[in-house]
Each structure stands twice: as structure tokens, then as C-alpha cells.
Amino acid sequence: MNIKIRxxxxxxxxxxxxxxxxxxEGEYVGEVTMVDSLRHGTMFDQELSLVAEVEGKVMGHVLFYxxxxxxxxxxxxxxxxxxxxxxxxxxxxxxxxxxxxEGHKIxxxxxxxxxFLFGHPSYYPRFGYIMNMFGKSNIKFEIDNMKQIEMASDEIKERTVKPSDLKELMGIWENWYGDIDLAIRPGEGLMDWISHxxxxxxxxxxxxxxIIGFVRYNKNNxxxxxxxxxxxxxxxxxxxxYLKNSTSMKSIELPVHPDSTAINFFEDLEYMVDLQTWDAGMIKILDENDKDVEIYCREVQEGIRKAGLIVYPPSYDMA
Ligand SMILES: CC(C)(COP(=O)(O)OP(=O)(O)OC[C@H]1O[C@@H](n2cnc3c(N)ncnc32)[C@H](O)[C@@H]1OP(=O)(O)O)[C@@H](O)C(=O)NCCC(=O)NCCS
Structure with a gap:
């Protein structure tokens, strides 16, 4: 079978x-819109969106973003x-x-x-992907009857994001996630911040x-x-x-890494850290000479370093 990748x-x-x-296959195929949304991202590279032609007809596709x-x-x-x-x-x-x-060569x-990817543990390791390289890092705490939260000001407003907000949001993002391994820097376009x-x-x-903050959240949960x-x-x-008052939730989980300086903002709340790696959270080292990547993977595997936190950008949101 003749397979041509382009x-x-x-x-x-x-x-x-x-x-x-x-x-x-499914009633809602999120991957179709996901591909479109990724094509609109500021970092999209057409040379990394590959198709496989079999006997002249496109039979497969992969996107590396x-x-x-x-x-x-x-x-x-x-x-x-x-x-x-x-x-x-x-x-x-x-x-x-x-x-x-072919993608790895390019x-x-x-x-x-x-x-990196989130995928089937029985498939990707054959291409050099190492399992358990990342997973989730959440902090959990009660928000009901919490004095520190009750005492906070009510004078805040929520609105949709505008392109003119992005520079400021990037500054806040740097303080929050910029000191954590595997933190993905959001792009500087509106579509890098809002969900499809x-x-x-x-x-x-x-x-x-x-502007005092930004939240991307499931409005039902x-x-x-x-x-x-x-x-x-x-x-x-x-x-x-604000979030507590707009729902009936009694507790909350936030994607925050225990090593982030932002964890200090929660010091008065009794929080629990839920840090896990998953088989499906995999990394492949592409540059064997890059010591930072090699050391990260080895130390996480040996259990002497905490896995970082990958916050997937909105293009990967599924309904
Ligand atoms: C996953 C997928 C892209 C693999 O493409 P493919 O052309 O079938 O794969 P290849 O022919 O290169 O490799 C076939 C091998 O992959 C395995 N494989 C295929 N799909 C798999 C899956 N969902 N989970 C685990 N292994 C899988 C096959 O069992 C086969 O293994 P073997 O060589 O030991 O027999 C394809 O099966 C697919 O489109 N699946 C549905 C969509 C999907 O699940 N995408 C990945 C999301 S993480």
C-alpha cells in the first residue's frame, strides 16, 4: 500500500x-470543530497539519499544534x-x-x-511517548461559609474577553502559571482565550x-x-x-500547581491538593540533546520531581 504524507x-x-x-463517531464530533479552531490559532503551522494519501485519496490526518x-x-x-x-x-x-x-521528522x-498528547496508552508508546508525564493538578476547598470569601467585595463585574484585554491578561497569566513546568503560554489572539x-x-x-482576573469555566459545573x-x-x-454566588456549589476545584507562587493566595483556605499523573498524559522527547526535557521526564518517572501542569487551551475544549 502506497502511503504519501504531505x-x-x-x-x-x-x-x-x-x-x-x-x-x-458520535452524535457530536468535537474533533471536527477542534481542528477548525486550532487552524485559527496564532501559532498554527500548516506544515504540521498532515494528511495521508492512499492511492491518491486522503485517508488520514494528524495535527501537531x-x-x-x-x-x-x-x-x-x-x-x-x-x-x-x-x-x-x-x-x-x-x-x-x-x-x-513523518510528523516527528518534520x-x-x-x-x-x-x-505531548493525551491518548491511548497501548498505541503511542510504540512511537517513543512516555506515559505518566502529566495529569491533573487541582486544589480543592469549601467555598460555602468561608469567612475569607464572604468578606470579599461584591463590586466586581464579569464580561466577555476583548482583544484589548489580552496584553494585561498575559501579565496576570505569567504570575499565575509562568513558574510551573509544562505551562503552555496562551497565544496573543482572542481565539487563544475563548472557547468554541x-x-x-x-x-x-x-x-x-x-481587570482583576480571568476564568474559563463550565457554566454548569x-x-x-x-x-x-x-x-x-x-x-x-x-x-x-462571585462564582459562588452565581451557582449553588459548596466546594470548588481550581487548576493550580502546589509549586506555583499563586498557591500563596489560598494560604488562609483549607485546601487539598489533587496532583496526579495519568497513563494517557504522555511526552515524547524530540531533541535528545535537550537536557531540560530529558531531566524532566527522568525525574518525574523516578518520582523525585512533581509533574507539571498542562492547562489545555480552549481550542481543545469539548462540550
Ligand atoms: C488511533 C488511530 C489514529 C491509529 O491509526 P491506524 O492507522 O489505525 O494505526 P496503525 O495502522 O499505524 O497502527 C495500528 C495499531 O494501532 C492500534 N490501535 C488503533 N487504534 C487504537 C486505539 N484506539 N487504542 C489502542 N490501540 C489502537 C491497533 O490495534 C494496531 O495495533 P497492532 O499493530 O499492535 O495490531 C486510528 O485507529 C483512529 O483513527 N482511531 C479513531 C480515532 C482515535 O481514537 N484517535 C486517537 C485519539 S487519542
Whole structure:
């Protein structure tokens, strides 16, 4: 079987959507819109969105999306593998494997240091992906009857994000996530901050016209907060109070790493840390000479270093 791997072109979009719909089969195929949303991202590189042609017809697609990721306090060129899909009629005949391996070659030429993904533990390790490299890092605490939260000001407003907010939000983000391994730096476009799914709300919080924070959350479930950043401790309590009052939730979980300086904003609350790695959270080292990536993977595997925190950007949101 002759499999040819090449970059996607606009004429392939419809077939790529069809393959994702067929491969991920379901009533709602989030991967179709996910691919479109990623194409609108500021870091999108068409040469990393690959199709596999079998006898001249597109039968598979993989998207590697580039990010600047913090590792050891330095920005590392990284990509996220996904989604990947092969027409069910052509699965298990090497199409997926060819897409991944050809992708890795291109990534190495372009100077990427690591590729990460969330996927099947029985598939990706054969391509060099190491399991249990990341998972979740949440802090959990009661928000009901919590004095520090009750005492916070009510004078804050929630509104949608505007392009003119992004510079300021990046500054708040740096304070919150910038000192954590695997933190993905959000892009500087509006679509890097807001979700394409109807359940996930992305909001800026303001006090006297001043931006004090940003939250991307499932409006039906406060235990599903995708990103939470606030300017300081006071702003953190104010936003928590706002969220508490707008739902009937009694407890809350936030994606915060225990080593982040932002953890200090919660020092008065009795929180529990839920830090886990998952088999499905995998990393592949693309540059064997990059000591930071090699050391991170080895130390997390040996259990002498805490796994970092990957906060997936909104393009990966599923309803
Ligand atoms: C996963 C997928 C992209 C692999 O592509 P493919 O062309 O079928 O894969 P290859 O032919 O290169 O490799 C086939 C091998 O992958 C394994 N494999 C395929 N899908 C798998 C899955 N969902 N979980 C675990 N292993 C899987 C096959 O069992 C086969 O293993 P073997 O070589 O030991 O027999 C394809 O099966 C697919 O589109 N699946 C549905 C969408 C999906 O799940 N995407 C990945 C989300 S993480």
C-alpha cells in the first residue's frame, strides 16, 4: 500500500472533517470543530497539519499544534499531537503510524524539543511517548461559609474577553502559571482565550473598570474550571465569591500547581491538593540533546520531581 504524507491544503478541509467524524463517531464530533479552531490559532503551522494519501485519496490526518511551553523556567518549543484520525476502512494498516513518524521528522527539522498528547496508552508508546508525564493538578476547598470569601467585595463585574484585554491578561497569566513546568503560554489572539463550545464560558473580571482576573469555566459545573487567574489574593477571593454566588456549589476545584507562587493566595483556605499523573498524559522527547526535557521526564518517572501542569487551551475544549 502506497502511503504519501504531505501538508494539508484548503481543498482537503472537507475530507479532513469527514475523516474525523467517521473515526471519532458520535452524535457530536468535537474533533471536527477542534481542528477548525486550532487552524485559527496564532501559532498554527500548516506544515504540521498532515494528511495521508492512499492511492491518491486522503485517508488520514494528524495535527501537531505548536506552543511555547515553560520548562525549568525557560520557554521550550513544543507541540501537542492531536487530533489524529484515520478513515475506519483504512485503520490498522499503518496510516496512523506513518502520519506520526513523518510528523516527528518534520518537528525535529523545525527544532521542536518535545511533543505531548493525551491518548491511548497501548498505541503511542510504540512511537517513543512516555506515559505518566502529566495529569491533573487541582486544589480543592469549601467555598460555602468561608469567612475569607464572604468578606470579599461584591463590586466586581464579569464580561466577555476583548482583544484589548489580552496584553494585561498575559501579565496576570505569567504570575499565575509562568513558574510551573509544562505551562503552555496562551497565544496573543482572542481565539487563544475563548472557547468554541457553548458550555465553556471565558470571562474577564473587572473592579472599578480595572481587570482583576480571568476564568474559563463550565457554566454548569464549578468543579470544571479550565483556567483561573487573578491579579492578587484580594482579587482571587472576589472572583471566588462571585462564582459562588452565581451557582449553588459548596466546594470548588481550581487548576493550580502546589509549586506555583499563586498557591500563596489560598494560604488562609483549607485546601487539598489533587496532583496526579495519568497513563494517557504522555511526552515524547524530540531533541535528545535537550537536557531540560530529558531531566524532566527522568525525574518525574523516578518520582523525585512533581509533574507539571498542562492547562489545555480552549481550542481543545469539548462540550
Ligand atoms: C488511533 C488511530 C489514529 C491509529 O491509526 P491506524 O492507522 O489505525 O494505526 P496503525 O495502522 O499505524 O497502527 C495500528 C495499531 O494501532 C492500534 N490501535 C488503533 N487504534 C487504537 C486505539 N484506539 N487504542 C489502542 N490501540 C489502537 C491497533 O490495534 C494496531 O495495533 P497492532 O499493530 O499492535 O495490531 C486510528 O485507529 C483512529 O483513527 N482511531 C479513531 C480515532 C482515535 O481514537 N484517535 C486517537 C485519539 S487519542
Amino acid at each position: 501538508s494539508e491544503q484548503i481543498k482537503d478541509y472537507r475530507r479532513i472533517a469527514e475523516i474525523n467524524a467517521l473515526a471519532f 505548536p506552543f511555547d511551553m515553560y520548562l525549568n523556567g525557560k520557554i521550550t518549543k513544543t507541540v501537542c499531537l492531536g487530533p489524529i484520525a484515520v478513515d475506519p476502512e483504512f485503520q490498522k494498516s499503518g496510516v496512523g503510524g506513518n502520519l506520526i513518524e 518537528l525535529k527539522e523545525k527544532g521542536y524539543k518535545l511533543s 463550545t457553548s458550555d465553556i464560558k471565558a470571562s474577564v473580571f473587572l473592579k472599578s473598570q480595572e 464549578l468543579n470544571d474550571i479550565r483556567m483561573f487567574i487573578a491579579k492578587n489574593k484580594e482579587a482571587t477571593m472576589e472572583i471566588l465569591k
